[in-house]
Amino acid sequence: MWETITQIAPYAVAYTIPLLMGSLSGLVSERSGIINLCVEGYMLVGYFISALAISILQPIMGNAALLAGLIIAMIGGAIFSLLHAFASISLKADQVISGTAVNLIATSLTVYIARNVTGSGNISIMLGIVRSDVPLLNNIPIIGKLLFTNTYWSTWLCIGIWAFFWWLLYKTSFGLRLRACGEHPSAVASAGINVHKMRYVAVMLSGALGALAGGVMIVTYSGEFNGSVAGLGFLAVAAMIFGQWKPLGILGATFFFGIATTMGNVSQLFASLSSFPPVLFKVFPYVITLLALVLFSKSSAAPKADGEPF
């Protein structure tokens, strides 16, 4: 069993990181009071833009193209998310419908453009991030082998970003205002702060994070834009709910879901897991989220003004 776990760990971590960024994307937006069901759409946009940017830049810049691609994807995601922001903040549209529309626009528009670029609609990059060991830390017994061996640098970047957002949301006045917008926007307004502006910033940050999630998939395990992130965005939303809209909660939830999904993916390869039908691992995150919703229904930590136009 231990052998199995150490073999799975690098895959589980690689799979979890986009999920974590997607969840964080949902969290930042929902804590400001804007329902974010378009994580899937943001991820697709990031998936597409990073693949396109890296495939163009790689012959020119070499390895630096990977980081450049991620940054360009984040900028693109922030701009794309303005669609959702404009509808749900300025026009006070139904945020669930707007989110659905944004998802559909992302799905069809990215493939539409991709087909004009490559014909087949698939865009691949030459080389992703090469896995490497973290010096020194990989010698720590047990966790060294689990977490610091065979890692991508993007993993550490994303964990840093997660920590940064935890600090931003809980330790700065900006974060306090942003969270207050999701709980009691009129109180924020009466303190002389522009709720609309705060929410625009939150949605754009969320767009950038969602796009980063898609970009990370390109530079790590995917390597090719193929028009779908296979519901990972919705899994991220489930993780956000299961993590009860809290940074630490989503960290735990995404790792939990990431491990479950990875076990489903590889269960047929390992004797110790193959006795479980893989479908159990795959539906597990969704079922457990439904159960969590039932359990937390009396004491849900959902932002109070989530989904309410101001």
Added chain:
Amino acid sequence: MRAKKYKELKSNNFIIAISAVVLGLLAGALLILLIGQNPFAAFWYILKGALMNVRRIAMTLAISTTLMLVGLSIAFAFKTGLFNIGASGQILAGGLAATTVAFAVDLPHVPMMFLIILSGFAAGAIWGLIPGLLKAFFNVHEVVSTIMMNWIAYWVVFYFVPAFLKGPSLETESAMLPYEKTLRLDWLTNIFDGSNYVNAGLFVALFAVIVIKFIMDKTTLGYELKAVGHNRYGAEYAGIKVNRSVVLSMMIAGGLAGLAGVSYYCGYSGKIQIGVLPTQGFDGIAVALLGASSPIGVVFSALFFGLLKAGKGFMSGNTLVPPELADTIIAVIIYFTATSVMFRKFWDKRFKKINEKHNVYKSDSNDIEEDK
């Protein structure tokens, strides 16, 4: 001379729907121009591809059939105050149940059709029952729970089909259903020049539209469901069993989407694929919104979207425009129906000016009449 009675102009659902469609098509035209193609040619090929001959009309009707049932499901849920974003999962549940039953049971064609329709409806209803129960008794928002149900259905189909319904060649789809286990009808196929896409699902869809319209407009049940959708607490005060209504609404909505799955997997395609969350579940939101959530509106908007979807292949075959154009247009239309407040304001402003002019004229003529 009696002045003709002037009816004040007001923005209504029809005008707003048309505005959204026009803007959607404009966005599509812009996208075509961006890649240096001719939008008129592209739209013309979509029309031609959807309506050029009897066989293509059959295709358009077949695609519209599924959209009509999904749209009806979502429209019905909207009317009862629920947002059924889980139609995709219910389509899969209905399609999987119907396909499984079709393979497992041997019956003559007509009883078989009734059996698969029933089993599809039942499976869809069960897929709606769970979010309904969660909403009624635990106050879990149906948007979140139906999304979870979508992916549960996706993975169940993903593993169930290769394990139990696998065809001889491909791992990724079920075996083809033989004619007498599908909703296909020989006489219908003959009318449509041999196209076997169009199927009895079309009649199921039209029948469902009439039934839902009747329930909503003419029965106590429909009144209660709408009342709960309108104001849960008001309905409760009036003695309506709110929890029962919520569960029932979700079950009916799920069942209708399940029927869409039957018409699609047991009629249109004749097999069920894995690894696909049917996009019709989301297109149905567009159908319902554009049809202003009325059953009749759904029929027309389903035909419109069916036309776009049926013609897109022909367009991309004859021009350099990718077929995703049609999906982009649909997505943009949903976006603009979501932001319909914008149009409502725009048209109300326009209409107010026109109305004011008329009122000035009317009061003048009244004065003259009084003078007499």
